[in-house]
Amino acid sequence: RVLVSNGSAGLIAHAFNCQEDHPDFEQIRAEFLTIYLDNLCRETRPFPGIQPLLDQLGYAGVPWGIVTNKPSLYTEAILDALQLKPAPASVVCPDHVENAKPHPEPVLLACEQLGIEPRHTVFVGDHRRDIESGREAGAITIAAAYGYIDDDHPDTWNAHHLVNHAAEISALLF
Known part of the structure; x- marks a missing residue:
């Protein structure tokens, strides 16, 4: 994993x-x-706590998006299978930009698509490159220590916040 x-x-x-x-x-x-x-969606599920977070975002009218280094062919298949509600208002994949994460370009494109200034954006990531991309774009960053973490230490990524469960994101936002 x-x-x-x-x-x-x-x-x-x-x-x-x-x-x-x-x-x-x-x-x-x-x-x-x-x-x-x-076999893309055979065992694919949102992390625990993600659906309640999405419910809160939807109820509050807060748009959300996805910035991934996974090509759109695979990202779209996963999103079709998961049917997340509310659906993301922006999905940015590496084939949509010239520079993938850790470059800030994909985060900046998502902000543009969402109509939100980067400084008013919260960017959550489970890899150092996510936090670098978000910070360079000017977003508030949250390191998700519960994701696909390697041997790296999320507390060294220079994120604005560190969470161990998706429920902690809600506490930071609302």
Whole structure:
């Protein structure tokens, strides 16, 4: 689970000891991504506490969005399967921008789509690159220590806040 944030290249490197410069890498990656797409939502669920948080956001009329380094093909399939309510008002994937996280561009695009200035935006992430992206965009950042955390220490990410459960996000927002 901790390897997920490293993307397909990281997973392939770990599972097959095959780096991106290996002659078979692209073939292995293509096969992996086909299998991944076919099984994408088999065990996928929101983290505990996310739906009550979304309910609060919806009730308060607060728009929310997703900024991910997962390509839109996979992100859209996951969102279609999960049917989150309220639905995100913005979804930004790396194929929507020139620079993926940790660059601030995807966060800035989400803010633009939401019609909210970055300084009035709260950006939650479970990886150091998320916090870097949010801070560089000028957003208030929350490190989610309950996500797909690797051996890194979220308390060293320089986030404005650190939470161990999604319910703690509600307490910071409302």
